[in-house]
Amino acid sequence: MAEKKKTSRKAAAPLRWLKRGVLGGSKELSPENERYDSPGKLAFKRFFRRPSACVATAVLICLFLFVFIGPIFDPFVPGYTEPMMQNVSPGYTMMSVPSELADSVKEISSYGKFSVGVNNEGKAFLWGYTGFQSGDESLEIPEEVANDKIAHIAAGADHIVAISESGKVYAWGNKRNGQFEGIGSLTESMVEEEPEELLTNGVDASQVKQLVCGNQMSAIVMNDGKFYIWGNKANGASNLNSLMRPGVGRIEKLVFTSSKVLGMTQDGKLLLLNAGSFVNYESKDGIVETMEYVGERKVVDIAAIGSSAAVLLEDGEILVLGGNANLNVPQIPEGDKAVALSGGAKHFSLLTEQGRVYCWGDNTLGQTDTPDSMTEAGAADQLFSVGFQNYAVKDGKLVEKWGHSGYLMGTDELGRSIFNRVLNGGRMTMTIGAVAVIVSSIIGIIIGCVSGYFGGKVDMALMRVTEIFGSIPFLPFAIILSSIFQGGEVDIFGMTITVTEDRRIFIIMIILGLLSWTGLARLVRGQVLAEREKEFVTAAKSMGIRERRIAFKHILPNVISVILVSMTLDFASCMLTESSLSYLGFGVKLPRPTWGNMLNGCNDAIVIQSYWWRWVFPALFLSVAVICINVIGDTLRDVLDPKSEVDR
Amino acid sequence: MLLVFVILSMLLYLIYNLIPFNRANAIAEQYKAAYKNNPEGLEKLKLEKEIELGLKKYDENGEPQKVGIFMRYLGWLGLAPVNGQYNGILQGNFGISYQYNERPVLEVLAEPMQNTMFLNIFSVILALAVTIPLGIFCAVHRGSKRDSAIQVFTIVGYSIPFFIIAILFIWLFASTLGWFPVSGMKTPGSDYTGMQKFLDQLYYMALPLIVMTFGSLGGMTRYVRASMTEALTMDCVRTARAKGVKEKVVVYSHAWRNALIPVITLVIGWFISIFAGSIMLENIFGLNGMGKILIQSLTANDLDMVLCLELFYASIGLLGNLIVDIAYGIADPRIRVNK
Numbered sequence: 013m014a015e016k017k018k019t020s021r022k023a024a025a026p027l028r029w030l031k032r033g034v035l036g037g038s039k040e041l042s043p044e045n046e047r048y049d050s051p052g053k054l055a056f057k058r059f060f061r062r063p064s065a066c067v068a069t070a071v072l073i074c075l076f077l078f079v080f081i082g083p084i085f086d087p088f089v090p091g092y093t094e095p096m097m098q099n100v101s102p103g104y105t106m107m108s109v110p111s112e113l114a115d116s117v118k119e120i121s122s123y124g125k126f127s128v129g130v131n132n133e134g135k136a137f138l139w140g141y142t143g144f145q146s147g148d149e150s151l152e153i154p155e156e157v158a159n160d161k162i163a164h165i166a167a168g169a170d171h172i173v174a175i176s177e178s179g180k181v182y183a184w185g186n187k188r189n190g191q192f193e194g195i196g197s198l199t200e201s202m203v204e205e206e207p208e209e210l211l212t213n214g215v216d217a218s219q220v221k222q223l224v225c226g227n228q229m230s231a232i233v234m235n236d237g238k239f240y241i242w243g244n245k246a247n248g249a250s251n252l253n254s255l256m257r258p259g260v261g262r263i264e265k266l267v268f269t270s271s272k273v274l275g276m277t278q279d280g281k282l283l284l285l286n287a288g289s290f291v292n293y294e295s296k297d298g299i300v301e302t303m304e305y306v307g308e309r310k311v312v313d314i315a316a317i318g319s320s321a322a323v324l325l326e327d328g329e330i331l332v333l334g335g336n337a338n339l340n341v342p343q344i345p346e347g348d349k350a351v352a353l354s355g356g357a358k359h360f361s362l363l364t365e366q367g368r369v370y371c372w373g374d375n376t377l378g379q380t381d382t383p384d385s386m387t388e389a390g391a392a393d394q395l396f397s398v399g400f401q402n403y404a405v406k407d408g409k410l411v412e413k414w415g416h417s418g419y420l421m422g423t424d425e426l427g428r429s430i431f432n433r434v435l436n437g438g439r440m441t442m443t444i445g446a447v448a449v450i451v452s453s454i455i456g457i458i459i460g461c462v463s464g465y466f467g468g469k470v471d472m473a474l475m476r477v478t479e480i481f482g483s484i485p486f487l488p489f490a491i492i493l494s495s496i497f498q499g500g501e502v503d504i505f506g507m508t509i510t511v512t513e514d515r516r517i518f519i520i521m522i523i524l525g526l527l528s529w530t531g532l533a534r535l536v537r538g539q540v541l542a543e544r545e546k547e548f549v550t551a552a553k554s555m556g557i558r559e560r561r562i563a564f565k566h567i568l569p570n571v572i573s574v575i576l577v578s579m580t581l582d583f584a585s586c587m588l589t590e591s592s593l594s595y596l597g598f599g600v601k602l603p604r605p606t607w608g609n610m611l612n613g614c615n616d617a618i619v620i621q622s623y624w625w626r627w628v629f630p631a632l633f634l635s636v637a638v639i640c641i642n643v644i645g646d647t648l649r650d651v652l653d654p655k656s657e658v659d660r
Numbered sequence: 661m662l663l664v665f666v667i668l669s670m671l672l673y674l675i676y677n678l679i680p681f682n683r684a685n686a687i688a689e690q691y692k693a694a695y696k697n698n699p700e701g702l703e704k705l706k707l708e709k710e711i712e713l714g715l716k717k718y719d720e721n722g723e724p725q726k727v728g729i730f731m732r733y734l735g736w737l738g739l740a741p742v743n744g745q746y747n748g749i750l751q752g753n754f755g756i757s758y759q760y761n762e763r764p765v766l767e768v769l770a771e772p773m774q775n776t777m778f779l780n781i782f783s784v785i786l787a788l789a790v791t792i793p794l795g796i797f798c799a800v801h802r803g804s805k806r807d808s809a810i811q812v813f814t815i816v817g818y819s820i821p822f823f824i825i826a827i828l829f830i831w832l833f834a835s836t837l838g839w840f841p842v843s844g845m846k847t848p849g850s851d852y853t854g855m856q857k858f859l860d861q862l863y864y865m866a867l868p869l870i871v872m873t874f875g876s877l878g879g880m881t882r883y884v885r886a887s888m889t890e891a892l893t894m895d896c897v898r899t900a901r902a903k904g905v906k907e908k909v910v911v912y913s914h915a916w917r918n919a920l921i922p923v924i925t926l927v928i929g930w931f932i933s934i935f936a937g938s939i940m941l942e943n944i945f946g947l948n949g950m951g952k953i954l955i956q957s958l959t960a961n962d963l964d965m966v967l968c969l970e971l972f973y974a975s976i977g978l979l980g981n982l983i984v985d986i987a988y989g990i991a992d993p994r995i996r997v998n999k
Binding site for chain 2: 098234347399459476479480483484485486487488492493495496539562584588591592598610614615616617620621624631634636639641642643646
C-alpha cells in the first residue's frame with residue numbers, strides 16, 4: 013500500500029506542473045502559504061508565541077538547573093547543625109567592618125552571629141546579625157556607650173561588655189541568664205554574680221590587660237594578675253570553682269570554651285582547672301597527661317574554640333587539647349616561629365614572628381580559607397580570629413579579612429543554611445514529583461488504552477478498578493500508607509521489608525503514583541474510545557495489524573496531546589501532595605529537606621512573624637515552581653487543542 | 661457501589677494491619693510494673709487481652725491460636741463473631757479509642773465531626789458564592805483586561821497549596837494586623853454560653869474559613885469560566901441571541917444551564933478534596949476537627965479511630981459520586997442515571 017501511495021503521488025506531480033504551466037501559478041500557492049507545519053511544530057510555535065508560557069518555561073528551566081546542578085556545589089550534609097548560627101536573617105553583614113574601625117583597629121571580638129570592635133579613638137562598633145534575640149533585649153550599642161570613649165570591648169554569645177577609658181564597665185544585651193547585673197532568672201548556685209565593685213566603681217582602665225567574653229560568661233584580667241569573672245557558670249564555665257580557689261597564681265590570660273574556662277599564669281603555667289577533656293593530650297606517641305607532656309616548658313599563649321583549646325609553648329610547639337584534638341596544626345616555614353594564637357568559634361589561627369598567618373580547624377563556613385598573601389612574611393602584626401571570621405591587622409589598619417560573611421537566605425532553627433536546604437529540598441521535591449508522575453502516567457496510559465480499545469468486559473472490569481482507586485480519599489490514604497512505612501521493619505504478607513530512609517522516599521513516590529493515575533486513565537479511555545471509531549483504525553485493522561500494535565502505535569500517538577497536558581498538570585499536583593505530606597510529617601522526614609517539610613516547623617506565630625526567611629523562601633520556591641508548571645500545562649492544553657484556535 | 665465500599669474497607673483494614681503494632685502488648689506494658697515479679701502473669705494478661713481484642717482464640721484443644729486477618733476483618737465488620745458475639749460496624753460498634761480513655765470512637769468523634777462539617781460546608785458555600793458569579797463574569801467578558809487580571813490571579817491561587825496560604829494569612833491577618841487569633845478553638849479560660857459561645861467560636865474559625873475559601877477560589881473560578889466559555893459557543897446560545905433574547909437571559913438561562921454539568925462534577929469532587937485539605941488546616945490552626953484527630957491517632961496507633969476516619973473519608977467520596985449522578989439527572993434532563 014505504501015508503494016502505491018508513492019506512485020500515485022509521482023504520477024500527480026507532472027499533472028500539477030502541466031496545470032501550472034498552462035494556467036500560471038496563482039499567488040495563493042506561494043511557498044510560504046503552501047508550507048504546512050506538522051501539528052507538533054505548529055503547537056510548538058504557538059506555544060512560544062505566548063509571553064506567559066515563555067516566561068514560565070524559562071523560569072522552570074532555571075529552577076530545574078538550580079535544584080539539580082546546585083547540590084553538586086553545595087551538597088546536603090546529613091546531620092549538620094550549627095547551634096551558634098540559629099535563626100540568622102539573610103544578608104552578608106557578618107564581616108562588614110565599618111570603615112572607621114578598619115582604619116584604626118584596636119580590638120575586635122565576636123562569639124558567633126555578631127561582632128564588636130573598638131578603634132583607637134575609643135569609638136565602639138557593632139556589626140553582624142543583631143536582630144531578634146530570644147528576648148526583647150537589644151544588642152545595639154547604647155547611647156551612653158556611643159558617647160563615651162571605650163578602651164576595651166568584647167562580645168559573648170548574647171551580651172556585650174565594654175570598659176570605658178574612665179574605667180566604667182558597661183554591659184548590655186541579654187541578662188536573663190545572669191550574664192551581668194545579678195542572677196537574672198536563674199538560681200544563685202548557677203550564676204557567678206558580677207562583682208559589686210565593678211558595678212559601682214568600675215576598674216582602672218589603664219591597668220586592664222584583657223577583657224574576654226564567652227558563652228554567657230565574662231572576665232577582666234588586670235596587669236597585676238588580678239581578675240574579675242562573672243556570668244552563667246552552670247552553662248559557660250562549669251569548672252569555675254577551680255579558678256576561684258586561692259593559690260592559682262597571677263593570671264595572665266583567661267579563655268572560654270563553650271562550657272569551660274582555661275587560663276595561663278604570668279609565669280607561664282598552664283591552668284587546666286580540672287577541665288575534663290583537656291587533661292589528656294593525644295600526642296604522636298599516644299595519649300599522655302597534658303601537664304606531664306608540657307613539663308617544665310613555659311606557655312606563651314593560649315586560645316580556645318567551642319570544644320577545644322590550643323596551647324603555644326615557648327619552643328614553638330602547639331598542643332591542641334580536647335574535642336577535635338586531631339586538628340592538623342599547619343606547618344610553619346623553617347626559621348619562623350608562632351608567637352600568638354587566636355581562637356574563633358570553631359577554628360584556630362596563629363601569627364608567626366615574621367608576620368605570617370595560618371588557620372586551621374573547622375572549615376564548613378570557610379573560616380580557614382586563608383588568602384595566599386597572608387602566608388607571606390610581614391603580612392600582619394596583629395590577628396583577630398573571632399567567631400567565624402578572621403581579621404588581620406597591620407600597623408593598626410585592617411589589611412585582610414576572611415571567613416564567613418553571612419547567609420543568602422538566612423538559617424533555620426538548627427543553624428542550617430536555608431539556601432542549602434532550598435537547593436537540596438527542591439531536588440527532592442522535584443524528583444519525587446517527576447517519578448510519581450511517571451509511575452502514574454504509565455499505569456494510567458496502559459489502563460486507559462486497554463480499557464478504551466478493547467471495550468466490553470475488559471472495559472467494565474478496568475473501569476470498576478479505576479472507580480475504586482478514584483474514590484480512595486487521596487490525602488488520608490497517602491498519610492495512612494506512608495505512616496505504615498515509618499521506618500524499621502514492616503511485615504507485608506510474610507515478606508519483611510526493612511524501611512530505610514531512601515527506600516521510604518521511593519515508596520512515597522510509588523504511593524503518590526499509585527493513587528493518582530485514575531484521572532489520566534479515564535481521560536485516555538475517553539480519547540481512545542473516540543479515536544477507535546476513526547477510519548485509519550479500520551484501515552489498520554483490515555491490514556491485519558495486531559491489536560496491541562494498533563492500540564499503542566496507531567491510537568496512542570493521537571491521544572498524546574491529552575497525556576502531555578495531563579502529565580504536566582499532574583506533576584504540579586504531585587509536587588504539592590508531596591509537600592503536603594512532608595509538611596504534615598508523613599512524607600520525607602527531617603533532617604532531609606524538601607520544600608514541604610521545611611515549612612513544617614513554621615506554623616507558629618513567632619516564627620511566622622520574626623523568622624520570616626524560614627518560611628518565605630521555601631514557600632516562594634514551591635509556589636513559583638508550581639505556578640510555572642501550571643502555566644505551561646494550561647498553555648499546552650490551549651495550543652494542542654485545535655478547537656481552542658476557533659475559540660480565540 | 662456497595663461492592664466498592666466493601667473492597668475499600670477491606671483494603672484499608674488489610675493495609676492498616678500491616679503496621680507492626682500489637683495493642684495487647686501495649687496494654688500489657690502498662691501493667692508491667694505491677695507484674696514485675698510475675699512474668700508469667702504478664703504473659704497471661706497479654707493473652708487475655710489478645711483474646712478480648714479478637715487477635716487470638718482458643719481452638720478445640722483449648723490452645724490459643726492466632727486469628728487470620730480475614731476473619732479479623734469480618735469480625736471488625738460484624739459478620740463474624742468475636743468471642744462468640746457479633747459486634748462490629750454493622751452492629752454500630754466502631755470500636756474503642758485507646759487514645760481517649762477508651763471511649764467509643766463515635767462518641768469521641770461527635771464534636772470534631774461537627775466542627776469539620778461546619779468548616780467545610782460553610783467554606784464551600786462561601787466559595788461557590790464568589791466563584792460562580794466571578795467565573796460567569798470572566799467567561800462573558802473573555803479576553804478583556806479584567807478577565808486577564810483575574811486569570812493571573814486564579815492560576816496563582818490554585819497553584820499555591822493550602823498550607824502556604826495559611827501561613828501567609830496568619831502572617832498577614834493574625835501576626836501583623838492582629839485581627840484574628842493565630843490558633844485554637846475558643847478564648848482560653850472563657851466559659852461563654854449560647855450566642856456568645858457561638859460568636860467566639862466563629863471568631864476563631866474565621867481565619868481557617870477564609871483560608872479555605874480563598875484556597876478554593878482559583879481552581880473553581882477557572883473551571884466555571886472554562887465550562888461557561890464552552891457553553892457560550894453553543895448553537896442554542898447563538899440562536900437565542902439571534903432571536904433577540906436579552907443578554908442576561910442568554911447568559912443565565914441558556915448558557916449557564918449547559919455549563920452546569922461540568923461544574924457539578926467539579927463541585928462534588930472538590931468537596932471531597934476539601935475534606936482532605938481540612939486535614940492540613942486543622943493541624944495548622946489547632947482546630948479540634950477530624951483531620952487533627954486522624955493525625956493524632958496515626959501517631960498513637962489508635963487503630964479503630966483511624967479506620968473509622970478513613971471509612972468516613974471513603975464514604976464521603978462514594979457518596980459524592982452518587983450525588984454527582986443524581987445531580988446530573990436533575991441538572992440535565994437528557995441524562996438519566998438509570999437509563
